[in-house]
Amino acid sequence: MGRLTGKVAVILGASDARSMGAATARRFVEEGAKVVLAARRKDAVADIAAELGGIGVGCDITDEASVAALAKAAVEHFGGLHVAVNYAGQSSQASVLDVTAEQLRHQSEIHFVGTALFIKHMALAMQQGGSIVTASSLTVLVQAPDLGAYAGSKGGADVYVRVAANELGARGIRVNSLAPGFTRSAMTEDYFAVPAVTNAFLKEMPLGRFPTVEDIASTALWLASDEAFVTGQRIDVTAGQALRRTPRPEEFI
């Protein structure tokens, strides 16, 4: 008996085998869940989903109809929805003095509006309670230069998570976020290619190693399983970096 036996889980943001989404899908399936994997391009998730006995669905988190259709696909294909995990995200860099309104709006569309709509439609499809998990970020916990639009929209989503947890508790739905630290994944591959960057970050991690996508997946599993009497929380998986700081760019030498 697995920890998610009998559960149907939607995982958005699983288009790369090295992603947190794909690692989470693998872990959930090991624990008995049926999975619906989603990304903007359906063809990108189809293979990973097929390997895991799940289905792949195209979903753009900035499009409400598309998010609603994702929840509907899970219910139609597997007969219900119990767990929903959102890793959809995109980083964007600009200093406070250079940032454009367009950048701010686009980041908000993905991380704030998108997360809110994800919670809304997944919760509407959860008929017997459930667990919703959404990715926050280390940048919400310790300031990183040039990531104001990203961190601000992620931080706004964390506040939304608390409001949603308070409202949705009566329906037996728990809502939490998970803040990964600097994790090697498809999204961060470029940073990991530069030793000066990884060395500077490693100094700020009390646990002395980078979080892995498997660490993120096991945390999502804890939050997804019925044993977690936890709601409205941001769970930090940063290797303890939230206790320290983000290195400054001038340290990347």
Next chain:
Amino acid sequence: MSGRLASKTALVVGAAGEGNMGQVIARRFAAEGARVAVAGRNRAVLDRLAAEIGGVAVDCDFSDRASIFAMVDATCAALGGIDIAVNATGWGLLKPFLETTDADFDRMYALQLRGPFQFVQALIPVMEKTGGSIVQISSATATIMFHDHAAYMATKAGTDHMLRTVANEFGHLGIRVNSISPGVTETPMTAEAAAVPGLMDAFVKGYPLGRYGTSDDIAAGCVWLASDECFMTGETMQVNGGLILRGNPTKAAIEASVAAAMSAQE
């Protein structure tokens, strides 16, 4: 043996009360495959629990440094090391702020701040070669308010912060340190209060999930933080069904709830 804590050794302090949180945690750890030492001040109760779960019983007075170090030594001698250590001791004093005496405060400090500090001092040398996971049972009241509970709340909050410094300084040795913050929990300690009509109704309103916690909820959180698949450190994990979002009832709200329940019974 299979289980999420297979081949682990664990020490649970505060397991000498029948059915208390420490006992539930110790039973769950054993069920997950850990070899468990249970500690506290009532040896007869500890011996029964140890026999039940195939573990060992160790004496400890958490207000005494020598006793804490002796407990850690005895556990290492019996189990060969300590991978997981949980402090589930506590003293739930409810006393108005202005009436709290120096003696009350000193005892609270000894049990809930100095004791946890010394416990970690004893554990680090044991864990420094192998790594490990230390879990402190804190309280939602380290963050949110409750009346007549200042000495308890202040020491819980102090211990949470102390543990962050430990997480920061000893993480490189593979030692993770976290605390769990329960809200009101169904335990022998709260059974008397739960029997008062209307009293728990006042509390339940603070829980978005519609119920208050159980020791099983806390034990599940301990298993997660203790297991190797957890990569968290320096965290105060709120295992209280969202209580932290709403808060505890005021003294007046509790009194009103009890009065309403009493008059409904008449």
